[in-house]
Amino acid sequence: MNWDDMRIFLSVSREESLSGASRTLRLDPATVGRRIARLEAEMDAVLFVKSPQGYVSTPAGERLRAHAEAAEQAMTEALSEVRGDEHTLTGTIRVGAPDGCATFLLPHVVQSIVVANPGLSVQIVALPRVFNLSKREADMAIAVSRPRTGRLRIQKISDYALHLAASRAYLDGHEPIRTRADLAGHPVVGYIPDMIFDPELDYLAELGLSRIDAASNLVSVQLALLRAGAGIGVVHDFAMPDAPELMPVLKDQMTLTRAFWLIRHDDDARVERLNRFATTLAEGLRAEMARRTQP
Structure with a gap:
């Protein structure tokens, strides 16, 4: 063998x-x-x-x-020590993330990390589903809910807020929305109901909005629909700087709070290179979210 x-x-x-x-x-x-x-x-x-x-x-x-898998982990650690890269960020690291995080946050954070570590290559895998780390689909993954099973190391990155929003053109062409009751009759943009892969993403049900008029399984497409004037939908606060056409709706009355979690296979805790990258990534994400949501 x-x-x-x-x-x-x-x-x-x-x-x-x-x-x-x-x-x-x-x-x-x-x-x-x-x-x-x-x-x-x-x-x-x-x-x-x-x-x-x-x-x-x-x-x-x-x-x-x-x-x-134990042998694989031992080989990884041995190569890291032989190359002398256990204290540096080098090689290739793959990060899985939901597309909202992958589109609006990770590019800025990863670019900063790569610039500071010339020998490092980072792959961002954006998929609208939960990543399977046991199949090594990624070295680590960012999720919107905390896993309850599996041999995993789980770290909370940060809470984040979401609000209803619509384009200025849409709002200018319709009656003012001052209360929840005023939302009735407005077209709603959201997820395709049977493609919601995590209960934490079922935003509209939590807001009491059941009808979906324009839908996508991708946050980026939902944002594009809202920017095009398709109606009202839930938007991450950290995505708003990328959509200057959008305006918050009922921001003081309706707020959703979610969290990002950094998830790793438990065996990887012995790989110092991945530990250092995970720490740097989490810190970078917190800083980027704060930067993009500051008043």
């Missing part, structure tokens, strides 16, 4: 398919399949069962995965 076999095994286990693992590994799916078959023969054990959902780990596969 060699480490390359373990690397391929882990990729299939995380992606739950040969095609997914082949994309990650940049190998042909047939090659990945042969390597898994060879590993199973060498270990005299069935590691995966093929199902309509993909490759599902057997109990033997689950046991091997725990050891393989």
